[in-house]
Amino acid sequence: MKPSNKTTSSKRRRILQFAVGITFVHGARKQILASAQAAPSAALARVRPGDPGWPSETQWNELSQQVGDALVKVQSPLVACLNSPDRDDCRQLFKDLKNPYFLGDEVGLTQSLGWVDAWTSMPSVYAVAARNTNDVVAAVNFARRNNLRLVVKGGGHSYQGTSNAPDSLLVWTRKMNDISLQEAFVGKGCEGHASPVRAVTVGAGALWAHVYDAVTTQAGGYVQGGGCMTVGVAGLIQSGGFGSFSKAYGLAAGSLLEAEVVTADGVVRIANACTNPDLFWGLKGGGGGSLGVVTRLTLRVHELPETFGAVNMTIKATSALTFRRLIGVMIDFYQQNLLNPHWGEQITLRHDNVLKISMVFQGLSRSEAQVVWQPFMDTVARTPDDFKVEFSPLKIVAVSARSYWAPTMFKKLLGFVSTDDRPGAPKGNVFWPGDRWDAGHVLHGYESAWLPVTLLQNDQRQTLADALFAASRHWEVSLHLNKGLAGAPAEAIAAARDTAMNPAVLDAFALLICQAAEPPAYPGIQGHEPDIALAHRNVQAIGRAMAEVRKLVPGAGSYVAESNFFNAEWQRSFWGSNYSRLLAVKNQYDPDGLFFVHHGVGSERWSADGFTRFV
Structure with a gap:
């Protein structure tokens, strides 16, 4: 879209038209699907500002009295750039948008700014910046009684746009970030049935960087969380959750011992294996924002290994033919040496015939890791005319596991870790440099597919x-080898089996991902608008790449947190045979559908924007 040079109001109107247009097209498609499934009853419509049922100022004031300063009127910082995109403060804003902590601290922003043709980050009308569970209860009751669209945001990491919606009330849990360790935790109602275990209890708004600092750096334990340090704890757990070392410790959801959750009726419930076990199961991978507002979580703390380490190298094949052979060598090597709890993270195949290895390991010394990789490096070195290895003295590194997430000066100087550069920012605000790309980006396309371990026979x-090579001719393909539990210990697989995740994850050796995005952009801001034409070209290329993959794995499932916004078979893809059970949990705890997210449990009953119920 070309930017308007009229008034600020006209630019705002264009942004709204952009969002409404997306909603109309996608909503119409879902209405057709819904009507095909069942004849709609009288439609239930949530209220918007200006509707007769929208709460009066008096009613909002009553909510404010309940939650105090926690009730805030929301405005996106991006609005200031609509009329003056060349001002210094606007330039600074677009620099700040590359800082994930800046994004997380802004109630009107999300970690991604949108997805071309799918959604654009839009602020709620009001937010309850919850400080405690009582604030959440007040917000949930107010939304239910006044028929409002309700949104929940913690860390704000949602490629699907589920942590924002215009014309809504937002429950923002970011300030609920307390972290405390317990040496002998037993869940409520489990006394006499379960042995005490070491655990950590965290508020729903806590970020993994801060949890790792408390549990690992400070206390010498390990908690299975996310690879990206600025992801919110609650959102990751409810998505299932993978971290760099999931091949050893399983899903993050598999380590959940107990959750406190506010359900649609405003009741505070404890969910664990002994109390509300069906809700507990649904929270473990059933998708965030569908079953209630999680306010507190207790996670198992595992024994910390001696070392964590990384292997990084880039190999350039001199031709397409030699690249095809290199992929085969890598797959053979992975099956024979790396399909075990020691190894995780990624191997990327680029369409310029480059193979990039970005892997991590646990429980091995640097010398032991070198022994593992030596046969592969020897094979590559034997044909120097075919393969060029990027030299790096830090190709294989290992550190004390306890210092892995610590922002030491050594790691800062070598660029291994980045920090929040805002004046006065907490020292614990750290993140991996590679995660800066996700901050504020606008997605063009995203596809994922579980690859079963039988493909390694x-x-x-x-x-x-051959299929991976064919896919790489169209677009970059990444194998996320920690996001698949084949090769993991039996106890990690058993814990994952007792979650709502698609059972395909149990037998997958990797999650294959194809994705494209651009740096921070926003419709209506001159000089910063999304590149629509490029996005469409990229989506087509991703589609061609995934078509090659699906020849090999037709009907492959995908990961709810990293998936295609337009997936028409999302129920089967995200949850497989578990979906019917998840829907039953939804019916029990949220029969009227107060909690709605795009492609969340029960969302097929609603219009795409979550405002009109059809069934």
């Missing part, structure tokens, strides 16, 4: 390598 590996 002797008679299947070459077929897999």
